[in-house]
């Protein structure tokens with residue numbers, strides 16, 4: 419039997435990110451970001467949409483704070499849009515940007531909701547992209563200055579900082595597969611980006627420490643436990659090891675061990691990713707900088723990866739919402755436990771937080787206006803059960819942020835994939851809590867897993 423109660427101080431919250439919800443109205447002084455540019459390129463966003471309106475959170479934030487409060491959230495994880503603070507990435511400050519976040523932070527504090535700020539959730543100022551973006555080492559230093567300016571401004575009110583969200587996505591989706599901004603398909607650029615993003619994390623940590631000595635700070639990684647489809651096949655086992663190296667260890671090792679995994683360095687070289695300049699972009703001392711002590715590791719968990727041929731039945735199962743979400747991601751709550759036990763063993767941290775977890779499903783608004791998203795309820799219930807077991811196993815898992823407080827702009831998928839606890843009618847901007855919102859509300863208030871409603 420799984421133990422179903424959560425520890426007394428378990429932190430419950432919900433998450434979002436700037437570009438996905440704010441809206442980028444002209445006239446507010448915000449500069450363009452790589453995502454504004456990317457959305458303008460034909461064919462990049464499935465439904466041809468962009469972030470100009472999104473959830474209009476820039477204006478409707480008081481309602482969103484009310485919803486967080488109604489949910490019972492003790493914390494809200496959101497990101498600051500870098501180009502809203504520094505429209506050109508550095509130099510001139512946009513005070514209106516600071517004012518917006520100050521209002522939001524104060525609104526949260528009035529309701530006893532702790533702000534957890536992510537400093538980078540992908541909206542790089544376009545001006546910096548023109549100088550090479552994350553391929554350019556200078557960006558790491560410019561990021562640390564931007565981050566320090568934000569921490570300096572809000573250190574009296576904000577005690578929790580996350581430097582980056584999901585460096586893998588920034589590096590690989592943005593620079594290797596081209597699915598995300600800036601849309602490059604250059605494997606070497608992806609490795610350079612990963613390194614400079616991690617370096618910027620390492621440069622920023624001591625800045626946070628000296629500006630806000632009492633604050634806690636860390637980084638969020640998206641991690642996917644990997645499994646061979648056929649454990650008795652050597653090729654599946656090898657593919658699993660490679661996936662784990664590329665997706666998980668490439669980020670965990672530098673942060674926790676001050677080194678890149680040697681097997682992956684060899685693999686990238688063998689695959690021809692590394693050119694004649696070799697690993698020049700990794701300079702002496704960088705890894706020591708990256709491996710700054712962190713107060714917590716943020717973990718974004720959605721699914722697992724299975725490497726090798728899983729057979730025709732599994733392909734059919736992809737249509738079954740009990741098995742796969744609308745993103746085509748397998749519902750595999752056990753993976754969360756496998757992952758957290760492994761992290762605790764191999765990459766021990768003072769604390770872990772699940773900084774994202776959730777599911778996209780096609781929602782229907784019933785005749786009575788309700789959204790009975792039973793598959794999402796089930797998804798949360800199954801993951802909550804695993805979390806209770808993870809805590810009971812002694813892993814210092816201290817909190818959980820559901821992704822996402824509301825439906826929003828799901829990057830290259832546009833507005834078609836809904837992850838929200840709250841349904842957003844994009845035409846009217848009316849917000850309606852879904853059944854999953856009510857479910858999580860009960861879990862939070864009881865601080866224990868509740869059987870599905």
Ligand code: IFM
Pocket residue numbers: 435438584718774821828837
């Ligand atoms: O919407 C994203 C979020 O921005 C980063 N993590 C995964 C979510 C779902 O794809």
